[in-house]
Amino acid sequence: MNWLSRFLPGGGPALSAAQQSALDAVAAQAAPDLTRAHYETRYAVVNAEVGTDGGAPRLLAVGAVAINRGLVHPADAFHARLGDTPADALIGLLRFIARAPVVVFNAQFNQGSLERAFEQHLGRLPELEWLDLMVLLPSLFPERIGGQARMDVWLAAFGIDRLGHRDALLDALAVAQLHQVVLTRASAQGLATPADLLDTQSSRKWLRGS
DSSP, X not given: OOTTOOBOSSOOOOOOHHHHHHXXXXXXXXXXOTTSOGGGOEEEEEEEEEEXXXXXXXXXXXXXXXXXXXXXXXXXXXXXXXXXXXXXXHHHHHXXXXXXXXXXXXXXXXXXXXXXXXXXXXXXXXXXXXXXXXXXXXXXXXXXXXXXXXXXHHHHXXXXXXXXXXXHHHHHHHHHHXXXXXXXXXXXXXXXXXXHHHHHHHHHHHHHTO
């Protein structure tokens, strides 16, 4: 099944020919090899900036940073405010992700916010592999914190500065540094690939009953 073929029931949002062409190009990209080593893998670390403006929460901006072969590359980053052209911003994010495993902190918030926006503005839900550091960190570092904790607590535990609170791109950079810590510990424990992390995440969720 095409990874962008999960259309919503009924009529979706009207996309321009250029937007549809851009989505088709993203869909044509090869799926990632999740059995390659971490240090042969490009991860896309993504963060959502959400506001309410007195109403229901809505996605305001997206930020993303790549970790490629274990390193953060400042030039390989993405930031966009949804503004009046939310479809273009989300298509830009999908082009940046380029089928890479997606890393977030607190999937219920970040993944949930993004998937609602994909459904609303693109009319479809891309099939992505999501890694949630909020779930993985307690599993890999039980000696540090005995259970799930807020992002600021984990950043403090590893001496990582949070340069901009509620800034989508700067928060993505902070999460990327946490993921580098995760990759180092995971490799030391024999969890050498994205597939290993996905399995660990699934086991952790099963043990928690969620």
